[in-house]
Amino acid sequence: MPNCMGADGRTVIIAIDHALYSWPCTGLENRKSIIAAADAAGVDAMIASYGTIRDFRSAFGAVKPILKLDLTSLTVGGHYPLTEYVMAYSLDDAERLGVDTVLNFIQLGAPFELEALRQSGKLAAECDKRGFTYLCEIMPVESAMFPDPEAPGAIVAACRTGQELGAHVIKTTMPVPSSEIGAAVMACNIPVVLAGGAPAKDTAAYDAAITAALEAGVAGVAIGRNAWGAPDPAAAMQRFCRLVHGEDARRQ
Numbered sequence: 001m002p003n004c005m006g007a008d009g010r011t012v013i014i015a016i017d018h019a020l021y022s023w024p025c026t027g028l029e030n031r032k033s034i035i036a037a038a039d040a041a042g043v044d045a046m047i048a049s050y051g052t053i054r055d056f057r058s059a060f061g062a063v064k065p066i067l068k069l070d071l072t073s074l075t076v077g078g079h080y081p082l083t084e085y086v087m088a089y090s091l092d093d094a095e096r097l098g099v100d101t102v103l104n105f106i107q108l109g110a111p112f113e114l115e116a117l118r119q120s121g122k123l124a125a126e127c128d129k130r131g132f133t134y135l136c137e138i139m140p141v142e143s144a145m146f147p148d149p150e151a152p153g154a155i156v157a158a159c160r161t162g163q164e165l166g167a168h169v170i171k172t173t174m175p176v177p178s179s180e181i182g183a184a185v186m187a188c189n190i191p192v193v194l195a196g197g198a199p200a201k202d203t204a205a206y207d208a209a210i211t212a213a214l215e216a217g218v219a220g221v222a223i224g225r226n227a228w229g230a231p232d233p234a235a236a237m238q239r240f241c242r243l244v245h246g247e248d249a250r251r252q
Helices: 029-043 050-060 091-095 112-128 151-166 178-188 202-213 231-246
Strands: 013-015 047-050 064-068 103-109 133-140 169-172 192-195 220-225
Touching: 013 192, 013 231, 029 050, 029 231, 047 050, 050 064, 050 091, 064 091, 064 133, 091 112, 103 151, 112 133, 112 151, 133 151, 151 169, 151 178, 169 178, 178 192, 178 202, 202 231, 220 231
Parallel strands: 013 047, 013 220, 047 064, 064 103, 103 133, 133 169, 169 192, 192 220
Antiparallel strands: none
């Protein structure tokens, strides 16, 4: 089983790498408190930057850190323009930090897609060689190839591409409707986790979409802004753990 998964084969991942490429990140000012709250909530893993893992490693507790290997230019103002991501860290860096799972980002349909795919293929092979789990974050972007990047067909293409590259786990966009994720799970035959996306305006509808995706076969969620950006981050993370693992689940 991939290292970022829980004992039941599902996972709740909290992403706190946002300040690496976007600022301000309201709710992420105190990383240590968010990491501690995630551990207390029973979160399985956390995507973070090199600096965060290095400087707060002891705070992770039972939460498994996932090292983000790539970066992009900083955007100020809270939006996410289409920018190229390039590799900055290596498996040697992950090993030194005591990290078993690494991640990078592929934007399908972007002008620089091919180079991202090439980097990802090399990373997948190196992870297999050295025993790391490769979590591939792969998402369609609005483009001539993907006019609707949330369409189920676009998500299926992303998931299958990631598996063909050699990923062990896929992180991708939640399709609309979320219940259609089952086709993507079937297409790639490895665990698929759904990104949390922009802050939800309707919490009940957001949770219902996650539940529908879980029922369709998705393995979990990887949530950022809807966790640490919530009015009560600790309560939000506890809620996601209940949704994914059930009321009586215990991390092992």
